[in-house]
Amino acid sequence: MTGGTEALLRRRQLRGVEFVPLDAQTKRPLSGVAIVACMDARLGIETIFGLEPGDAHVIRNAGGCVTPDALRSLKLSQERGGTSEILLVHHEDCAALSDPAGDLAQCIDRLRTSNELPHNGVVRGFLYTRSGALREIRPRRAEKLT
Numbered sequence: 001m002t003g004g005t006e007a008l009l010r011r012r013q014l015r016g017v018e019f020v021p022l023d024a025q026t027k028r029p030l031s032g033v034a035i036v037a038c039m040d041a042r043l044g045i046e047t048i049f050g051l052e053p054g055d056a057h058v059i060r061n062a063g064g065c066v067t068p069d070a071l072r073s074l075k076l077s078q079e080r081g082g083t084s085e086i087l088l089v090h091h092e093d094c095a096a097l098s099d100p101a102g103d104l105a106q107c108i109d110r111l112r113t114s115n116e117l118p119h120n121g122v123v124r125g126f127l128y129t130r131s132g133a134l135r136e137i138r139p140r141r142a143e144k145l146t
């Protein structure tokens with residue numbers, strides 16, 4: 001497939017997308033939340049959470065995994081963007097992960113026990129299901145406490 005970028009630019013022009021000057025907005029997300037999610041095109045993070053520009057940092061990669069680069073982005077989000085909560089989103093039928101729920105539980109644990117982040121008191125993870133529901137995943141460590 002070629003011309004995908006041109007098609008997107010043309011779509012933007014046809015839709016008359018409203019230009020929101022960057023300088024008119026704060027760099028600090030209004031929700032105080034940084035979201036790490038899979039890059040799967042079917043996963044419309046902005047739509048799922050009703051996000052508008054300025055609402056949240058959205059960090060995406062294959063699987064929505066907590067990679068060193070995702071950690072670097074989260075650290076920057078907290079130190080310079082003022083976020084203090086982390087929301088992870090994995091999904092069923094993921095091409096990048098064979099066990100999205102299991103991986104998500106590990107990611108939550110990893111962030112909650114991380115010494116690299118200024119804030120890791122609020123880390124929640126959700127699995128987006130085939131039916132479009134969000135199912136909260138709790139790591140085993142947390143389940144034992146409840």
Ligand SMILES: [Zn+2]
Nearest residue numbers: 038040094095
């Ligand atoms: Zn995926």
